Amino acid sequence: MNIMKKRVTMKKKMHFTIFLCLFLVGFTAYGQLEVKGKVIDQETQKPIDFAEVILTNTKTQKIIGAITTIEGNFLLKAAAGDYKFQVIFLGNSLYAKDISLTKNMDLGTISVTNSEELDAVTVEAKKKVIERKIDRVVFNVENSTQASQGDVYELLKVAPGLRVQNNSIGMIGKAQVSVMINDKILQLTNDELANFLKSIASEDVQSIEVITTPPAKYEASGNSGLVNIILKKAKKDSWNAQLRSYYRQQRYANSSFGGNFNYNKNKFSVAASANYRQGDYYQEQDDSAFFPDGLWQTISPFRSKTDGLNARIDVNYQISSKWSMGAQYLYNRTDYNVTDAPFTPIFDYNTGEITRSLLSEGRMDLTPEVHSLNYNNEIELDTLGRNISINLDYFTYGNPDTKTYNGVSTVLEPFSEQFYRGVNINDQAIQNFSAKVDVQVPTKWANVDFGGKFTKSTSDNDIFFFNSGLVDAPVTNLPISQNDFEYDEDIQALYASASKDFGKKWSLKVGLRLEATQTNSSSNNLGLNVDNDYTKLFPTLYLSYNATENSNFSLNYSKRIQRPGFFSLNPNIYFLNPFQSIEGNAFLQPSFVDNIQISHSYKSFTTNLFYTIENETFAQVPLPQSDTNVIRFTNENYVDTQRFGIYENFYFDKYSWWSSNNNFVVNYTISKFDLEQAEEDQKGFNATFSTYNDFTLNSDKTLFFGLNYWYAFPGVNGIFDTKTASALSLSFQYLLLNKDMNITLRANDIFKTSADRTETVINNVLQTARYYYDARYLQLSVSYKFGNKDISAKRHRTGNQDERGRIQN
Structure with a gap:
């Protein structure tokens, strides 16, 4: 039976692969329009040979070029569209003109003067700090006052539409986002990602792209968006480098040291970075469960000794003017040694006195390690802007994870003691391979993109465990049991999208992505073998209207899928103590999300109206049992949510000494639940306000003051009620040594008000929680840059960012 299933599945995959290949190679040449003319010297009236004549597409920035003949003639072929035409000679722009190409065009004889530019030259205006494109918002950092004020992590705080809190990067009104550097995903935990971004100087950033509804080109997975950080690259025949370090005093001390290096010589370029961090992290955790027989109040702060190293290297070789080849290697490893001593007093409701208690000692050792390799090719097929990119990706993730606990349960009246002990070991190994092809084909009627991707993932888990429960004598014998869990997933995807401008006012972009998924979850010990096979379509739509130069309206729609993380699917149970356990769910199904957004931007003011429908959303949920006082933390497809909201952003930089980014978002949420015991629908508002301000304190622009606040x-949030939280942060920055050295002093969450506080009622048991992530700190950071300062932008995208986003490290 299983053999027949596998044959059918293999047959489906073969048909799909054949269809994918035919789809990718089945495009034909489209019509080309001609632009011709002749270039002569105005003074001598003689033709100018070997001058460059170029067409730059004003939308895609694609460049088509040619060289004038000995008679000064030139001929360019391009698809219909709007272009900037230029004549360049010996590095000087001699002539420029904006043209709209709808038919063959003869520019006639163009007279130019070598000594100076003519009045006809169109001078390109400086980009706006906030720039709205049809499918994303671009924060042009290099044109803002933040360009030399800190690191990338601080820049994300002032990027429009983002919320950075407790080392978590999210999109306002939505969930967490995936972060890319030059179109390459960074799959790290929240803390590791924050540390990595803090190791990159803001001066090295060209722009930050906030993609709220990713187009069809991107994977459909994820109910939120993408943030793409475009770094600069060393100018040709030059290099630059930077060294950075910081000392941070939280409850305990932390420090970090790292650097980055960029090199570009002839056809070869390399960009590398490395960062080492070490220190102690402290987290406060307070949980309460109001069981019928008493209030169980657990205080379980923990301390983690952490050593981490992350490194990245990108190499690129320009094989020819139309073909570049590159590779990327990303490494991350963190050693965590966690100790805690949870204490759970149990109170009598009538007297308020402690009747019983649990006291534990716990330890957790884990070492997550990631190796990621990307090989890529980018090929220009012709001078019309047609190109193809190919990405091959492979990554491995390993995490030997050991958790132990040992404790005593005490009853005060009459006095008695019982003991408990447990061990949980999970050796997890994940492998992923993906191949991705993207094609761009500008045509007369639209700019077309299409492509496909194949992904294969495996997750193997070897589990060893022991849980004594409550016994009358201290536990000395630990008979270990063994379980296993394996998860296999194959995904095949095809997509196509087309964009077109209708005059200078209207723009339209539509896309469709098809994803076919086959999964298998199995465990020999549990007798588990679960198959899942589904194919879904994911449409996207973007409509934009430029009312005036400063006013834009847009409408966006996208359908997304949220697949369970590998850890969430593991059905094996491990215990925190005899009364608390954590388990996954091999039967979890993906959830689907529909996003609709209407936006209006006027100068530096943006308004977004959004509506989101989330069906069969899964998450970890605490399920208490009143008769046993046991709480199971498990994963369920348990909630359907509708969310209506409005988001306002105002970016102010009218004064050279003050820039301010201000956000306000409010939404109304309706959640319906499907749990063991029926729960009432959850309805209510959420609102957040934030303001981030930078002040330049001297005319040399070497001394800065920052004031940030959010509330x-x-x-x-789902089945939880959330409480107020806020944070006030201050910073001083000083640039010296010709602005090559940056010294920054930051005070974060000064009043310690950013704790996450929630409460919920499940199975008629009220549960409350308070978690504080040690966000209050004082940090001194120093950086020094050297080498060539002239840099230009370079970007590339890998193919497996979605799969690396699901390792749930």
Whole structure:
């Protein structure tokens, strides 16, 4: 039976692969329009040979070029569209003109003067700090006052539409986002990602792209968006480098040291970075469960000794003017040694006195390690802007994870003691391979993109465990049991999209992505073998209207899928103590999300109206049992959510000495639940306000002061009620040594008000929680840059960012 299933599945995959290949190679040449003319010297009236004549597409920035003949003639072929035409000679722009190409065009004889530019030259205006494109918002950092004020992590705080809190990067009104550097995903935990971004100087950033509804080209997975950080690259025949370090005093001390290096010589370029961090991290955790027989209040702060190293290297070789080849290697490893001593007093409701208690000692050792390799090719097929990119990706993730606990349960009246002990070991290994092809084909009627991707993932888990439960004598014998869990996943995807401008006012972009998924979850010990096979379509739509030069309206729609993380699918149970356990769910199904957004931007003011429908959303949920006082933390497809909201952003930089980014978002949420015991629908508002301000304190622009504040109002999140939270942060920055050295002093969450506080009622048991992530700190950071300072932008995208986003490290 299984053999027949596998044959059918293999047959489906073969048909799909054949269809994918035919789809990718089945495009034909489209018509080309001609632009011709002749270039002569105005003074001598003689033709100018070997002058460059170029057409730059004003939308895609694709460049088509040619060289004038000995008679000064030139001929360019391009698809219909709007272009900037230029004549360049010996590095000087001699002539420029904006043209709209709808038919063959003869520019006639163009007279130019070598000594100076003519009045006809169109001078390109400086880009706006905030720039709205049809499918994303671009924060042009190099044109803002933040360009020399800190690191990338600080830049994300002032990027429009983002919320950075407790080392978590999210999109306002939505969930967490995936972060890319030059179109390459960074799959790290929240803390590791924050540390990595803090190791990159803001001066090395060209722009930050906030993609709220990713187009069809990107994977459909994820209910939120993408953030793409475009770094600069060393100018040709030059190099630059930077060294950075910081000392941070939280409850305990932390420090970090790292650097980056960029090199570009002839056809070869390399960009590399490395960062080492070490220190102690402390987290406060307070949980309460109001069981019928008493209040169980657990205080379980933990301390983690951490050593981490991350490194990245990108190499690129320009094989020819139309073909570049590159590779990327990403490494990350962190050693965590966690100790805790949870204490759970149990109170009598009538007397308020402690009747019983649990006291534990715990330890957790884990070493997540990631190796990621990308090989890529980018090929220009002709001078019309047609190109193809090919990405091959492979990554491995390993995490030997050991958790132990040992404790005593005490009853005060009459006095008695019982003991408990447990061990949980999980050796997890994940492998992923993907191949991705993207094609761009500008045509007369639209700019067309299409492509496909194949992904294969495996997750193997070897589990060893022991849980004594409550016994009358200290536990000395630990008979270890063994379980296993394996998860296999194959995904094949095809996509196509087309964009077109209708005059100078209207723009339209439509896309469709098809994804076919086959999964298998199995465990020999549990007798488990679960198959899942589904194919879904994911449409995207973007409509934009430029009312005036400063006013834009847009409408976006996208359908997304949220697949369970590998850890969430593991059905094996491990215990925190005899009364608390954590388990996954091999039967989890993907959830689907529909996003609709209407936006209006006027100068530096943006308004977004959004509506989101989330069906069969899964998450970890605490399920208490009143008769046993046991709480199971498990994963369920348990909630359907509708969210209506409005987001306002105002970016102010009218004064050279002050820039301010201000956000306000409010939404109304309706959640319906499907749990073991029926729960009432959850309805309510959520609102957040934030303001990030930078002040230049001297005319040399070497001394800066920053003032940041955010406030989250009470609200609802799924089955949880959330409480207020806020944070005030200050910073001073000083640039010296010709602005090559940056010294920054930061004080974060000064009043310690950013704790996450929630409460919920499940199975008629009220549960409350308070978690504080040690966000209050004082940090001194120093950086020094050297080498060539002239840099230009270079970007590339890998093919497996979605799969690396699901390792749930």
